[in-house]
Each structure stands twice: as C-alpha cells, then as structure tokens.
Amino acid sequence: MRLSSCLRLGAAALAWIGGALVVARATPAAGVTTGMTLIPTGTYAPLVRSQDETAEVAVPSFWLDAVPVTNAEFLAFVQANPKWRRSAVSPLFADRGYLGDWAGDLELGPLAPPAAPVVRVSWFAARAYAQSMGKRLPTTAEWERAAAAGFAGPAGSTEPGFQSALLAWVTRPTPQPLPNVGSGRPNFFGVRDLHGLVWEWVADFNTAMVTGESRGDTGLERNLFCGAGAAGLRDPSDFPAFMRIGFRSSLRASYAVPNLGFRCARSP
Amino acid sequence: MKLLVTALLLLAPLLRAAESASGAPPAMPPCCAVIAPDAPLSGRSIYQLDSIWTNDAGRVSRLAALRGRPVILAMFFSHCEYACPVLVQDLHRLRAQLPEAVRERAAIVLVSFDTVRDTPAALRAFRERMSLDAGWTLLRGETDAVEDLAMLLGVKFKQDARGQFAHSNLITILNAEGEIVHQHAGLQGDISEAARAVALPLH
Numbered sequence: 001m002r003l004s005s006c007l008r009l010g011a012a013a014l015a016w017i018g019g020a021l022v023v024a025r026a027t028p029a030a031g032v033t034t035g036m037t038l039i040p041t042g043t044y045a046p047l048v049r050s051q052d053e054t055a056e057v058a059v060p061s062f063w064l065d066a067v068p069v070t071n072a073e074f075l076a077f078v079q080a081n082p083k084w085r086r087s088a089v090s091p092l093f094a095d096r097g098y099l100g101d102w103a104g105d106l107e108l109g110p111l112a113p114p115a116a117p118v119v120r121v122s123w124f125a126a127r128a129y130a131q132s133m134g135k136r137l138p139t140t141a142e143w144e145r146a147a148a149a150g151f152a153g154p155a156g157s158t159e160p161g162f163q164s165a166l167l168a169w170v171t172r173p174t175p176q177p178l179p180n181v182g183s184g185r186p187n188f189f190g191v192r193d194l195h196g197l198v199w200e201w202v203a204d205f206n207t208a209m210v211t212g213e214s215r216g217d218t219g220l221e222r223n224l225f226c227g228a229g230a231a232g233l234r235d236p237s238d239f240p241a242f243m244r245i246g247f248r249s250s251l252r253a254s255y256a257v258p259n260l261g262f263r264c265a266r267s268p
Numbered sequence: 269m270k271l272l273v274t275a276l277l278l279l280a281p282l283l284r285a286a287e288s289a290s291g292a293p294p295a296m297p298p299c300c301a302v303i304a305p306d307a308p309l310s311g312r313s314i315y316q317l318d319s320i321w322t323n324d325a326g327r328v329s330r331l332a333a334l335r336g337r338p339v340i341l342a343m344f345f346s347h348c349e350y351a352c353p354v355l356v357q358d359l360h361r362l363r364a365q366l367p368e369a370v371r372e373r374a375a376i377v378l379v380s381f382d383t384v385r386d387t388p389a390a391l392r393a394f395r396e397r398m399s400l401d402a403g404w405t406l407l408r409g410e411t412d413a414v415e416d417l418a419m420l421l422g423v424k425f426k427q428d429a430r431g432q433f434a435h436s437n438l439i440t441i442l443n444a445e446g447e448i449v450h451q452h453a454g455l456q457g458d459i460s461e462a463a464r465a466v467a468l469p470l471h
Contacts, residue, residue: 092316123419206424
C-alpha cells in the first residue's frame, strides 16, 4: 500500500464514540428493505475530476444500509458459505489478514463484538456477502452522495457543526475493539456511521486513479496525496473526502485491512 | 564431478534435439507443462475465475484454457487512441526477447475493457490493423467478468463521458498455473525483467 504511511494516521483516527443504538436488520427478501434507507435522486460532486468530467454527477435514487455490516451478520454469512471461512478462503480473493480479529473460523472472540462492524474483509468477500443478501456494494458516487449529507440537510459542507464534527473524528484514536454500529448520529438521510467508525469498500474503488492514464505515473500521485497537493481540488477543506480518495487508490481487491468494512446498497 | 554435470547440461539440448529429430515430441521448456484439465488449481491461480470470454473468432472459453503455458496478459480497448498501440509495441518487444522455445509456447492475451464496442468483429479488425499473428489472443467479456479480472490484476480503469477508458498500463505475466509472477507498469519501459519472468521454470 503505497500511501499507507500518509494515511495510517487518518485511518486509525476515524472513530465515533457515542450512544449504542443498533438498527435491527433482518435478512431481506426481494423488494424488502429492512434496515435500509432510501437516498433520493441527487448529485455527487467529485473531489477530483479530469478535464472532460462534469462538476456534478447525477446519482439516481438507491437504498443504502443504515449502518455497516456487523461481525454477527458476517458470521452468519460464512456459516452458510464455507468457502468464505478464514481457513478456506482462496488467497486470491482475501489476503492473510482476512477476518484477523476473529478468534476462529466461526468464533468472534473479544476483538470482534457481534454488533461491531466487520473489518478485515476483502472487496471480493464484501461483494459476495452483498450478493448473498440480494444486494450490491454502493458505487463511489452513491457512497459519497450519502456521506455528503450533514445532520440537518443534504449538504454537510454548509453546516458548520457538521464540518467541525468531521474534523474532531480525525483526531480521535480508534478504540479496540471497535464500537457497535449505529453509535453515530444519523445524518439527514437517516444513515449512520458513514463517518467516524470505519472505512468502507465501494464497488468501484479501483476507479480512484486520480492522475488519469498510468499506474506508472506514481510521482504525480504521490505529489497529489502526500505533498501540498490540495490545489485543483473541488474543496481543499474537505479533508475526509481527500483521505478517502487516497485510501481507495491504495487498495487492492484482496486486501483485508483493519478499519475497513462495508455496507450494502440496492437499486430501487 | 562438476565437470561431468556441466558436460551433461551442455549435452542435454543436443540430446533433446536428437529426440525430436527421431520423432519424439519436442521437450517442453521449463516454463511450461502439460497439465491435466481436471488437476486442482493452485490457490493463487487466477484461473479460479470461471467467467466466460469470447475471442475475435467468436469462440467462447474460460481463461483456464490457457493453463500449461506462460501468459503475457494486458487489458486494453480497441478504440484506444494512444496508449494501446504503444502497449502492443511493448508486447512485441517483450516477445522478441523470449527464448525461441518459450516464445512458441507463450500466449499473449489482450482483454478488452470495452464491453459495448469491442465485439468479436471489432477485435478482429484490431487484429488486422495491428498485424497480430496467431500467438495473440483477443478476448471480450461481460461487465462482471471484466471487473473481476481487473480487480484480480490490480488494473484500474474508468470510462469517461466520451466512452474512452482511462486505465492502468499494466502487463501481467502468468505462469503455466495462472499465478501472477510479475507485473510491469507503464509504457515504453525496460521490459527485460518481464521477459525473464515469462521464461521462469514453473516451480
């Protein structure tokens, strides 16, 4: 992970400590959206864009899990799908860190409370879970569209209280074990923990290329992320969005890393 | 003792040549192997992907059909204006650096990002335009298959509003088991290390 040294501080620091309201979720049948929130049609303004991209991308309405997937929910998935157990998973689809906080193949243990978000899951594993629920992973545009909302309105960037809460999260260390999902204050759409609990996989994380053409063009990427690279960004003060792009561009789909979990989405 | 071993090593190719001249099948270079199709795949083999691909002749197959030979794999799209023609030249250079026995066995595989425009006919036109011989395999697949392969290879790509793709220029070398043994990033660089990786013994 090329950018890890730049990002570790931030990755370890995003944590929300609050109450312990957990949104109950049942296994949904087709069409049922228990535990999901409808995000209405809107737009997403990419933090970084190439010259021929428009400033705003339309995001059709979609359902989003109100909270990240928990250890207990993922345990039920690996019970039903033995090939996703820690001892059985192909190294192609999940690296050695996979479910590394769990005590065993089918045992959560003290580092993985049932209602805490599951972390150390690869993109492949997260996608397989989502498919098993009849859902999918949200796209970057969808995730960012939901996460741009403040507490009081759809544009958190215009809410002073929301911006200061975001910055406060960045300075807090991550508790171990992680707090339960649903601890965070719901945003305008009723979605919790988009900020402050864990990083989350998105379906198209591998589009976070930033420099455009070439993976070999690492000098430019490094300048952009680790140097004084905020020039040219949509909003240089949107530090969390900036960190998410750097984090996503450093990932590979088999990585199972601490503090990286996921939630699911579904089209209406 | 050392001399004897050296002498035998020097003789070995001659012996093999004699063998093939006498009608026995030519010896397989160390990169390659005859692998039974039902032999279990290694845990690191990308041939665990069971997605379906179509080549420029319209023939349908799985990537596992490439098993047994080293593969030089890159993702591209045929409407590419700059990078892909350069990538093809890089692949020609790489192939030219391979020892002859390896060159005959190695497959160069180009997989398209463009699930819409790169039909078998479009791939066929690309083959003709770029004068690619039978050593080159051109494949297209559906969105899920392309996405999975890109994820496994670590290839980043994104389609822009004009339908063009921004993408990593990444050449991946697979051994005969379909395991990634080397990746070469960027265009027009020194590809000798990639060429050595193609010829590596299988195990």
